[in-house]
Amino acid sequence: MTPEELLAARDRIVPDVTAGGLRVLFCGINPGLMTAATGFHFAHPGNRFWPVLHLSGFTPRQLKPSEQSELPGYGLGITNVVARATARADELSTAEFREGGQLLTAKVTQLTPQWLAVVGVTAYRTAFGERRAQIGPQERRIGGARVWALPNPSGLNAHWTVRTMADEYALLRTAAFIDSPAPGDNPTPGAG
Known part of the structure; x- marks a missing residue:
């Protein structure tokens, strides 16, 4: 990508990867310019x-971004709190986050995922007025979905390594698939 191509992507909206009845709908902050x-x-x-x-453990192999359409087959989807693309999340206003929270609530109500996983606790706090929210499961339900705040996977989030993030995401995976294995899992014969 050239710098010009990236700049031309500012304010674009990237379609969600969704389906009805997902186990987990991952919710990013907003699309970056590369996205x-x-x-x-x-x-x-x-x-x-x-x-x-x-x-x-959400996917049996590491998917490439271009393979995102495979996610609903694993019971997963992707959306964003704010739809418009920016170079950095700090370009978004509090009003945009709050409006995004309202739109996300309507979307989750329509799609009926079991879990909404917001990847960025600060975005969750701002969008839903939950100033004291921490990483992990939340008391709030949105559109009937249980909510989990996860670490932001951006490379700019130096507080979390790939391993520590994977450990936190695995806690959600366990909760989301507790009553049945995730697609691609090979349960032990006779277990269950």
Whole structure:
């Protein structure tokens, strides 16, 4: 991608990867310019979403951003709190986050995922007015879905390594698939 192509992607909207009845709908903050330029979520090479998704057991192999259409087959989807693309999340206003929270609530109500996983606790706090929210499961339900705040997989989030993020994502995976294995799992014969 050239710098010009990336700049031309500013304010674009990237279509969600969704289906009705998902186990987990992952919700990013907003699309970055690489995502908007390519049309694939979490497309920046420094973003750790795809490796973390695999290491945490949500997918049987590490998917490429261009393979995002495979996610609903695993009971997973992707959306964003704010739809428009920016170079950095700090370009978004509090009003945009709050409006995004309202739109996300309507979307989750329509799609009926079991879990909404917001990848960025600060985005969750701002969008839903939950100033004290921490990483992990939340008391709030949105559109009937249980909510989990996860670490932001951006390469700029240096507080979390791929391994520590994968461990946190795995906690959600366990909760989301407790009553049946995730697609691609090979349960032990006779277990269950």
